[in-house]
Amino acid sequence: MSLSVNFSTNSKDLTAAHQAVVSDSDDTNWLIYGYEKGTNDLKVQDTGDGGLEELYDEFSDGKVQFALARVIDPNSQLPKLVFIGWCGSGVPETRKGFFNSHLSEVSKFFKSFHVQINARNEADVEPELIMKRVSESSGANYSVHKESQRAQPAVTPVNSVYKRTEVPDIAAMQRESMKRDGPPPPVGTTYKPVQTAPKPLASRWGSATTNQDTGAAAVRAERERAEKEARDREEQAARDRDVKERQRAVEQEQQYKQQQAQRDAEESAQREAEELQRQRQQQQADEERRRQQAAAAAEEEEREREQEHQRQQQQQAEEQERQRQQAAAEEQERQRQQQQQQQQQAAAAAAAAAAEEEERQRQQQQAAAEEQEYQRKLQEEQARQQEAERLQREEQERQASEVVTAHSSAHAAGSNVLSAVVLFGYDAGESNEMTLLEGEVVTEIDQVDDGWWFGVSEDGKKQGLFPANYVQLLEHEQEQQHAIPTPPPAPAAAAAAPAPAPATHHTPAAAPAAPVEDLGQTAIGLYDYEAGEGNEISFRENDRITHIEFVSEDWWQGAGPDGKSFGLFPANYVELQH
Template identity: 50%
Template sequence: MRRTPQQPRKTAVQHDVANTFTFPTIMSLQVGFSAHSKELKSAYEQVIDNNSSVNWLIYTYDKGTNDLKVQATGEDGLEELSEEFIDGRIQYALARVKDPNTELPKLVFIAWCGTGVPESRKGLFNSHLNDVSKFFKSFHIQINARNEGDVDPEAIMKRVSASSGANYSFHKETRRAEPAIVPVNSVYKRTEIPDIATMQRQTMKSEPAPAPVNSVHEPVRTNPGKLADRWGSSQESDQSKADQVRAERERAEQEAQEREQSMAAEREQRSREEAARQEERSRAYQSQQDSQRQQREEEDRRRQEEEEHQRQLQREEEEAAYQQQQQAEQESAHQQQAEEEERQRRQAEEEEAERARQEEHHRRQLEEDETRQQQEQAQLEADLAASAQHAAETAEHAADIAVDPHSGNGVSAVVLFTYDASEENEISMAEGEIIHNIEQLDEGWWSGTSEDGSRSGLFPSNYVQILETQHEPEAPVQPEVPEPAEQEAPAEPEGPSAVALYDYDAGEENEISFAENQVIRDIQFVSDDWWSGLAPDGSAVGLFPGKWSKLWLHACS
C-alpha cells in the first residue's frame, strides 16, 4: 500500500512595518483554495491523468481555518481510500476507477460529512460543497457520504456500473475459433431452393401408349425377362435424384455457413468500429480535461488576484477601525481613571467606617467571651464537685462491701460507672454492680463475670474499683479514692484547673501531653474545642482538647 501524506504548510505571520501592532485575522466563511493551491492542483492533476499511478486524493480543512489542504493521496484505489475517512471531519475525495462495462476510466467525487462533525461546521458543508465541485469540474459520479456504508468500494463500483448506460458484450465474450472465410463471388447469385415434390413427380416413369391389337391371336410368351434389367433403370434414376437432393442440401448448408461467416465478419467490424469510437471519445474526453484544466488555472489565477485585492481592502478597513478603536480606548481610559479615583475615595471612607464597626464588635465580643468564660468556669467547678462527691460515695459504698476470701469468686470489683458493651466479647455493667473472677489481661482491659453469673466478657479497667478481701470483719480496708483536685491543686491557683479523663499525646509543638487523672492548671478557654493550660509537670504551657464529641476534661476547683 502506497500513499503520499501531505505536510501542512507553515504560514508566516504578516507584520506591518510602519506600525508596531498586528491586525487580527478574521476567518472567512468561504472555502479557501489559495493557501495550498499548488498542492491541491498537483494532486488533482495526478488523479485525472490516466498515465499517473496516483488514482485517488482526499482534501480536508487546515486546522482552525476554512482553507483546504491535501490530506493524502494513494495508488491502491477505493480500498485504500475508504480507510482515510474520519467521523469527525468534512472531507472531499476524488478517485479514478475503471468502468467494468466500458473498461474506460471514470472519476468519482465523494463529499464526506461525518456524523461527529460539530453542528457549526455542518452548516457550511453545502455551500463549501458547491465550491469544491466547481473546483473539480469534470467528474462522472458524485456521492454524498456520511457513514462507512456510503464509501464501501463495492457500493461505489455498483453505482459506476449503473451509470455507464450500456453494457457492451464484446468486451466480455471469449473469442471462438471461426472457420476460414471463403471468398464471396462479386456477382450476386440467387440460391435456388429445390422443390422436392417436383423432383418426386419427375421420378415417376411415363407409361407408353398401348399398341394396336392384331386380328390374329398370338399366344403370349411366358418367359420372363431379367429382373435386373426391369429394375435397373429405376434404381439408377433414384440414385441420381438422391445425389441431386444431397448436392442441393450441401449447397444450402454451404450458403448458410457463408452467410454466418459474413455476419461474424460484420460483427467483428462493428466491434472494431465501436472500439475506435470509444478511443476517439476517450481522446476527446482527455482533450476536454486539458482544456478544463487550463480554464481552471486561469480561474484560479483570477480568484487569487481577487482574493488578494479583497485582503488589501480588508487590511485598510481594519487599520482605520484600529485607529478609531485606539482613540476610543484612550477616551475610555481617561474616563475609567476618573471613575477609579472616585471609587477609591469612597472605598477608603467605607473601609474606615467598617474598621470602626469591627473594633466596636470586637470589644463587645470580648465582653461576651469574658462573661461566658466566667459562666463556664462556674459550671465546670460545679461539675467537678459533683464528680468528686460521686467518686467519694462510690468508694464509701465499695468500702461497705465485704468479700469473703474463701468464696471462690477470685478478684472482685465494684462498677463505678455504667458501661454498655460495644462488641460481642464485652460485658455491659451497671453502676454499683459487683464483677467477680476478674482477670487483668492488660493495663486497659480486664475480663470478669457478672454477679449473677449470666454475663461475662471484657470491660475497661478504669470503670471499676477492686474490692480487697476482708481478713477481719471488724476492720475493713478503706479503698483509696483519687481526689487529684484536692491533693495536687496549688494553694492559690491563678486560673481554673481540670483533671484528665484520658491520656493525650501532643500532635503539634504548641500542644501539651498528659496522662489520665493528671491535673492541668491555669486553664484559658481559647475556643469551644481547644483550651490552653499548664502541663502537669509544669514544664510548658500549650493547647489541649477541651470539649469534643465526648468530654475529655472535668474542670475542678
C-alpha cells in the first residue's frame, strides 16, 4: 500500500464536492473527506449547506479528516474558504505519523484557501473560534465598503532611514484631539466707520489704475484668511488622526501575524519532533516485523517447494496417461468428421448447382419482362408527346390565324381605323408583341382585348400586341367610340402580360371588346401547379385553362393561361366552368 494519499480512486466525487463548495452559485458550503477503510484512498465523507454548525458534528475522535468550508467574512462581507485538518485524539499512532504529509498533499489538492486550522479536539473547531480566525486574518476590523468617500491626503515621500515606530498612547491622542487651538478673537461692540478711497478716474482710452485696496476688502480678506487657516488646521488634524489610526491598525495586524507565525512555527517544530520520534519507533517495529516475517516466509517457501515437487511428479504421470487417451479419441473423432465433411461437401455442391441454375433462369425472365415494360412505356410516352406537340401546333396556328383575321377585318373597316399616342415606353416581352417608344403614334389599332390591343407603328416597320393603358387614343377616335355602343366585355386574354407602369395624368379610354371567342370547355385554377414533365402545363391559382379535353378521370388536357402551351394537368387542381 502506498504511503501517500490516493486521489485517483474517487477523483470525480472529490473534484465535484470541491467545485460545489468554492462556487458561489451552489448552496453547498462545506465538505469533509475521509479514508476508505484500511487504505489511503481519500473519499467524500459528507457535504452540506448548514455552515460551520453542521460541519462541527462531523468530526470524529478516531479518524483523520480534512474539511473545507465557505464562510462570509464579517469585515468585508466577502466569501472566505477555511481548510481544517483534523487528527483526533483516538487515531492510532501509525496513522498519526502520516498526518503531516497527508495534510500537505490535501492542501495542494484544494489549491487555494484563506485560513488553515489544524485541529485535534472539538474546541479547535468551534464555529465562534473559526469565525474569529477568519475575522483576524482579514486585517483591521473596519470595512472600506461602509465608509463614505472623502478626499485622500497627499502622499508624502518616505524617509530613507528606518525609524522605530513607538507604540501610540491612545488615551493621550484622544485627549489631544479634544483640545482647541484657543478662543476666537473678541468682536468689537462699537461700529468703526471705514474710510473708502475715491475710485480712480478712467482714462478716455478705456484703462484705469488702482493704487490701493479698499478698507472693507482688506477686512474681508483677513477674515477669509483666518477662516481658511482654521479649516486647514482642522482638516490636517483629521488627516493626522486618520493616518495614525491606519498605522496603528497595520502595526497591530503585523504584530498579530508575527505572533501567530511564531506560534505556528513552534507548534510545527514540536509536531515535527514528535513525528520524527514516532517514525523512528515505527521503523524499528517494522524492521523487526519484516525480519520475523521473512524467516517464516523462508520456512514456508521451502515446505511448499517440496510439496510442489511431489505434486508435479504425480501430475506429470497423470498428464501423460491423459494425453495418450486423448490422442486415441482425437484420431477417432478426426476420421468421423472427415467422412461427415465429405458427405456434406457433396450435398452442398449439388444444392449450390441447382440454386445457381434456378437463379440464372429467374434473372433472365426478369430482365426480359423489364425490357418489355420499358419498351411499352417508351412507346406510350412517345405517342403522348407527339399528340401534345400536334395539339400545341394546331393551337398556335389557330391563334395566329385569329390574330391575322382580326387585324385584316379592322384594317378593312376604313373609317373605323384608330390611332393613339404612346404615353409610356414598353419593351416587347414576346415575339408577337411590339416595342413602344414614348411619344410615337400607333395606327390601325385593333382592340382585341380589354387590356391588350394590336397596332402598327406610324412608319409601318413594326406591328404587334401592346398594353392598352400605355397609350391614349387620339381625340377624333375617342369621339367615334362614344358614338358606338360598347358590347359586353370579353373573357380575359390568353397571354399573360407584365404589369404596366401606373398612369399619372392620363387615363386611356375604354375600347370596344373583340367578339366572344369560342374557348371550348374552360376551368379556373384552384391551386398553383408546376409542370413535372415536358407534356404538362403550369398555371397559378385563378388562371383560366381553355379547350379542355377529358383524356382520363384524373388527368385532363388543355391550353395554358399564356395561350401558347398545350398539355396535361391534374383534374383536381381546377374547377370546371359551365
